[in-house]
Amino acid sequence: MASHGAPEPGVRVRFAPSPTGFLHVGGARTALFNWLFTRRHRGTLILRIEDTDVARSTEESVRTILEGLTWLGIGWDEGPFFQSRSLEAHGALARRLLESGRAYRCFCGAAALEAKRKAAEAEGAAWKYDRTCLRIDPEESRRRQAAGAPAVIRFRVPDGAVSWDDLVHGPTSFDSSVIEDIVLLRSDGSPTYNLSCVSDDLEMRITHVIRGDDHISNTPKQILLYRAVAAEPPRFAHLPLILGPDKKRLSKRHGAVSVTEYRERGYLPEALFNFLALLGWSPGEGREKMTKEEMIAGFALEAINRKGAIFDEQKLEWLNSQYINDLDPARVAALIRGDLERAGLFVHDLDEGGARRDWFLHVIQALKTRSKILPDFARDIRPFLSDDFEYRPEAVEKHLTAAKEGGPQGVAARMRALRGALAGVSPFTEAATEEALRALAASRDEPAAAYIHPLRVALVGTAVSPGIFTVLALIGRERALARLDRAVSFLESGDAASRIRQ
RNA sequence: GGCGCUAUCGUCUAGGGGUCAGGACGGAUGGUUCUCAGCCAUCAGACCGGGGUUCGAAUCCCCGUAGCGCUACCA
Structure with missing residues (x-):
C-alpha cells in the first residue's frame, strides 16, 4: 500500500454531504482534503448527495452545496449521485x-x-x-x-x-x-x-x-x-473537527459557518481554500500562503493533524488581505462591481473600455493594501467616485476645529492659502502637488502636517486615506479646489464653530 | 454513565531521545511616514500532570487529568 503521498492511481474517494442546509466550512474542508487527495494521486472524486432523510433534504440545499464547492474551486469527477436513487x-x-x-x-x-x-x-x-x-x-x-x-x-x-x-x-x-x-x-x-x-x-x-x-x-x-x-x-x-473559539465543534451559534456567508462577506475563494487547508494540515517548512498546485504536490493524509482546530477568523482575514494584495486591479474591479452598484457609485465609464477605466484602476490600486475584505473597497472609495460624502465627526474634531490647529479660523486661512497654491499647479501630479504644498508651508514657517491633515478631511472626509498626494492627483485639480472651497465655507459657518473643543 | 479520539506559545502549526523548542496569525515596541494600512526590525509567549524506560525525555511506555466526539427506526 502506497503511503506518504506517493501517487497511487486507481484511488476513488467520495464527498458525501447531506443536503439539509448550507455548505458548512467543516464540510468544505472535508471536500477539500478529498479533492487534494485525488489530485495528488490522479484519482477520482465522486460527489454523492446523501439525501435519504427525505424530511430534511431540500433541492435548494443541494444547489447551495454545489455552488459552494464550485466557488471554492473544488471540482468533482463523477456525480452528483443521489443516494435516494439507490x-x-x-x-x-x-x-x-x-x-x-x-x-x-x-x-x-x-x-x-x-x-x-x-x-x-x-x-x-x-x-x-x-x-x-x-x-x-x-x-x-x-x-x-x-x-x-x-x-x-x-x-x-x-x-x-x-x-x-x-x-x-x-x-x-x-x-x-x-x-x-x-x-x-x-x-x-x-x-x-x-x-x-x-x-x-x-x-x-x-x-x-x-x-x-x-x-x-x-x-x-x-x-x-x-x-x-x-x-x-x-x-x-x-x-479532526473544526472547532469554535470555545473548542466545541463549530456551529451556527459561533457565527458565520457557511461557505456562502464568507463569500458574501467579501472573502476570496482562494483565501478560504488556503485557510481551510491549513486547518489541520501543514506541508511543513512554515509555508502558509500556497497555490493549489503547491498544496497538491505536498499533500499527504498522513501529515494531517489529529487534533481539532479552532477556526481563527483573524488569520483568515489576514490571508484574505494577502490574496487581495496580489490581485490584479482589474480583477478587483470585477469583484467589487456589485458593491459599487448597490452603493449607487458605479457608472459605465469605469467599465473596461470606459473613459475613466485607467483612473479607476489606479484608485483601486491605491486602496488595495488597506483592504482586508472586498467590501472595504466600497467603504473607502466613495470620495473618489462621488462628491457626495460626509465629514466624519472625529476627523473634523481632530483636524479642522481643534484649538491647537488654530481653531476653525486658523484652519480656514490655511486652506484658503493652499487653494491658492494648488490652483496654479500643472500638471496636477503627486510630485507637483507635494512640492507646492511643502513650499507653501515652508514659506509660512509652518509644518506641512498643518496643511496635510485638514486637506485630507476636506478631500475625503476622514482622517485616514492613502497618501495625500496620491489622493490629490487621483481627485484632480478641479474637484480638489471645489472641496477646499467646501471646507472653507464649512469652517466659517457656525456649524464648525459649534464643534470647537478646547 | 459507556466507548472512542486528542493533548507544543492565546490561535494555526514545525519538530521529535541530546534544539537557544522554529515559523505564521494575533499582541507589544521601534523604524519608514502626511494619517491609516502596508512593509521592515525587535520583544513577550508553549511541550497538561505524575510515574517509568534511558547516560539523557517535550519526544517512547503506563497511569491520571482535561477537552472533544459518538452513544437514534439522523446523516
Whole structure:
C-alpha cells in the first residue's frame, strides 16, 4: 500500500454531504482534503448527495452545496449521485444479510425500546439493544412478518475486536461488545445511514473514505458490514473537527459557518481554500500562503493533524488581505462591481473600455493594501467616485476645529492659502502637488502636517486615506479646489464653530 | 454513565531521545511616514500532570487529568 503521498492511481474517494442546509466550512474542508487527495494521486472524486432523510433534504440545499464547492474551486469527477436513487440496492444488501443469517427482524418497536433505554439510563447503566428478537425462531419471524407486524432489520454484530489502520489516527480499534445490533432497515423499509453508506461505497468501488472525526464510531459498524458480505473495506482517514473559539465543534451559534456567508462577506475563494487547508494540515517548512498546485504536490493524509482546530477568523482575514494584495486591479474591479452598484457609485465609464477605466484602476490600486475584505473597497472609495460624502465627526474634531490647529479660523486661512497654491499647479501630479504644498508651508514657517491633515478631511472626509498626494492627483485639480472651497465655507459657518473643543 | 479520539506559545502549526523548542496569525515596541494600512526590525509567549524506560525525555511506555466526539427506526 502506497503511503506518504506517493501517487497511487486507481484511488476513488467520495464527498458525501447531506443536503439539509448550507455548505458548512467543516464540510468544505472535508471536500477539500478529498479533492487534494485525488489530485495528488490522479484519482477520482465522486460527489454523492446523501439525501435519504427525505424530511430534511431540500433541492435548494443541494444547489447551495454545489455552488459552494464550485466557488471554492473544488471540482468533482463523477456525480452528483443521489443516494435516494439507490434505495433498491440498499434494501437488497439488507435482504442478503437477512438471508445469510447475519441480520434478523426485530419487532420491538421504537416506543418500547425508548422506554427500556430510559429505564437503563435512570439506573445509570449503559444501554444496548438486548437482542430480544434475536431469540425469535426464523419461522416464527417470517410468520409475524407475513401477518403484517412492523419490524426493522437488525445486523447481528459478531463478537470480537474490530480494528483498522486509520490513515490519520493510526491503529484504532473497538471491541464489538460495545456495539449494539444496528438497525439496517427501518420498519418502513428505508435504509439507515450505515447500510446506505456501505452499500454505496461498495457500489462505487470507493478505495478511501475521508470524512470527519465524528464518524469514527461508525467505522467499526461499517467494517463489520463489509466483513459480513466478504468484501474488502476501504481505507479510512478521519479528519479532526473544526472547532469554535470555545473548542466545541463549530456551529451556527459561533457565527458565520457557511461557505456562502464568507463569500458574501467579501472573502476570496482562494483565501478560504488556503485557510481551510491549513486547518489541520501543514506541508511543513512554515509555508502558509500556497497555490493549489503547491498544496497538491505536498499533500499527504498522513501529515494531517489529529487534533481539532479552532477556526481563527483573524488569520483568515489576514490571508484574505494577502490574496487581495496580489490581485490584479482589474480583477478587483470585477469583484467589487456589485458593491459599487448597490452603493449607487458605479457608472459605465469605469467599465473596461470606459473613459475613466485607467483612473479607476489606479484608485483601486491605491486602496488595495488597506483592504482586508472586498467590501472595504466600497467603504473607502466613495470620495473618489462621488462628491457626495460626509465629514466624519472625529476627523473634523481632530483636524479642522481643534484649538491647537488654530481653531476653525486658523484652519480656514490655511486652506484658503493652499487653494491658492494648488490652483496654479500643472500638471496636477503627486510630485507637483507635494512640492507646492511643502513650499507653501515652508514659506509660512509652518509644518506641512498643518496643511496635510485638514486637506485630507476636506478631500475625503476622514482622517485616514492613502497618501495625500496620491489622493490629490487621483481627485484632480478641479474637484480638489471645489472641496477646499467646501471646507472653507464649512469652517466659517457656525456649524464648525459649534464643534470647537478646547 | 459507556466507548472512542486528542493533548507544543492565546490561535494555526514545525519538530521529535541530546534544539537557544522554529515559523505564521494575533499582541507589544521601534523604524519608514502626511494619517491609516502596508512593509521592515525587535520583544513577550508553549511541550497538561505524575510515574517509568534511558547516560539523557517535550519526544517512547503506563497511569491520571482535561477537552472533544459518538452513544437514534439522523446523516
